[in-house]
Amino acid sequence: MQLANSMEGDSALRGRVRRATSGDAAAIQRLLKMGVYIHIHVDWRLPGEWLNRPGFMVFEKEVGRKNQDRNSSPVVACLAIAADPPPAAWVRVAAVESHTGYDQMNAMFGEILGELDPAINEIAWFLADYFPLHWLERMGFEQVSEVIGFRKEGLDVPGYVTPAGLVVRPLLMEDIPALAAIETAAFEPRWRHSAVDLGLAWRNSISFTVALVDDKPVAFQFSTGGGGTAHLSRMTVQPEWQGMGIGAALLAKAMESYRLQNIQTVTLNTQTDNIASRRLYERFGFRPTGYSYPIWSYFVSRPT
The missing domain is CATH 3.40.630.30 (Gcn5-related N-acetyltransferase (GNAT))
Incomplete structure (x- = not known):
């Protein structure tokens, strides 16, 4: 029963994950300013350049956009992973609205892995901003290097x-x-x-x-x-x-x-x-x- 409940919970979380689109730009911008945990590693690009592409996901408060307060954003977390060039990709954008957002981050990561370019064999995260390391460990990341x-x-x-x-x-x-x-x-x-x-x-x-x-x-x-x-x-x-x-x-x-x-x-x-x-x-x-x-x-x- 516990396993069944867990699978149903995972399915419910995945149902609130979708690909980020141009229509999410304002919500993502707000999240990158107001989120509890924020990571931005875009080099000479803008986060919006990855919108509408595989590898950029958002997590919504509810499935769809019905019954939402007009003044509130349905997007409570986002995650963008992109490779240029493969076979290594970088976590380019990551943000969550709440310190309890691990499940949201993990659900988005799972969806990205599901449609990942087969040429990619590594996803790297440059931790210039604070992000909970125990989240990364639970998601399967490991420390491989250090920049000074x-x-x-x-x-x-x-x-x-x-x-x-x-x-x-x-x-x-x-x-x-x-x-x-x-x-x-x-x-x-x-x-x-x-x-x-x-x-x-x-x-x-x-x-x-x-x-x-x-x-x-x-x-x-x-x-x-x-x-x-x-x-x-x-x-x-x-x-x-x-x-x-x-x-x-x-x-x-x-x-x-x-x-x-x-x-x-x-x-x-x-x-x-x-x-x-x-x-x-x-x-x-x-x-x-x-x-x-x-x-x-x-x-x-x-x-x-």
């Missing part, structure tokens, strides 16, 4: 040697496919940027430079920011060219571009286990901020 913040005051650059034949210049749009290929070669799936994301990054950057050898892109960096502060958002070097001083040359050139923009403070994030990157940043005078952000992942299992 670094900060540098001033733009002094240590001595470095530019590799022979290396040229560093601003991004050309025709570089983007090659840069996406470098991302694929250099990073495990959860950290990769697609060509589309790189284009969006360029539009939001204050510095985007590419390192070339024999006119072939081998590395790049892009930085965001403003108001006297830059954030080194990305630096990627083709694996076979790592350890040759290209990262140092890229970083030094980025510092030059910051100086031209009257920037004096630089921040960045990197994974705790990326020892080579941490050594480079520390050599350039970056120091840990004390802030860290855990990465939790759900690994999709499918019948073989």
